[in-house]
Amino acid sequence: MIANAQHSVDDEMARRAVWWPQQQQQRRDERAAVWRRARARLFEFDAPIRRTIRRAWRDCPYPADPHSFADFLHHIRVRRLDPNRPPWKYHARVQAKTTPHPQCFAEAFKRIGQRKLEVAPVQSPIETPHYCGNLGDGILFLDKIELRETDTVKSSRRQRSARPAGGR
Numbered sequence: 001m002i003a004n005a006q007h008s009v010d011d012e013m014a015r016r017a018v019w020w021p022q023q024q025q026q027r028r029d030e031r032a033a034v035w036r037r038a039r040a041r042l043f044e045f046d047a048p049i050r051r052t053i054r055r056a057w058r059d060c061p062y063p064a065d066p067h068s069f070a071d072f073l074h075h076i077r078v079r080r081l082d083p084n085r086p087p088w089k090y091h092a093r094v095q096a097k098t099t100p101h102p103q104c105f106a107e108a109f110k111r112i113g114q115r116k117l118e119v120a121p122v123q124s125p126i127e128t129p130h131y132c133g134n135l136g137d138g139i140l141f142l143d144k145i146e147l148r149e150t151d152t153v154k155s156s157r158r159q160r161s162a163r164p165a166g167g168r
Contacts, residue, residue: 034066041073049083056083098134109133109142 007015042050053076062068075081102108109131116127131142 031066034070038066038070038073041070041077045076052083056086059089060086061088096134096139098136100136102133102135108135109140115143 006012042053045053053073057069057072060072062072072081076083081087099108110133112130112132114127114129128143133140133142
């Protein structure tokens with residue numbers, strides 16, 4: 001039953017001989033149309049940014065494919081990719097957020113949570129806030145703090161490491 005529904009081998013070979021070049025030409029035409037649309041989008045940018053985009057495209061690890069190029073331009077247009085600082089070329093230096101010279105407690109530490117302490121069954125639980133800060137030598141976690149509003153954060157470490165003006 002299956003054999004009756006199929007073409008003969010010679011008929012199928014002749015059909016494919018005609019179909020294959022047509023299919024290949026159609027794919028080339030589609031690919032060329034995508035290149036033309038992508039290049040038209042490229043020319044929508046101003047000349048200086050267009051030069052930067054071309055330089056980034058030459059250096060990028062993406063395949064030299066019209067769909068990849070169109071996607072590349074789309075990411076630039078929606079600001080997910082900066083052609084001046086492409087992610088494959090420049091890597092941001094990881095640097096901890098520090099507060100080297102805080103003037104008050106609020107500048108040096110950020111509240112990160114709280115813990116409830118059960119003091120006695122009769123009383124309501126006491127909430128103790130937790131704070132976190134980085135003064136330059138690492139992260140400092142504070143569990144219990146009793147400061148007045150006029151208190152400032154002082155560090156003898158900072159005073160010792162202070163350099164004279166103009167010196168290296």
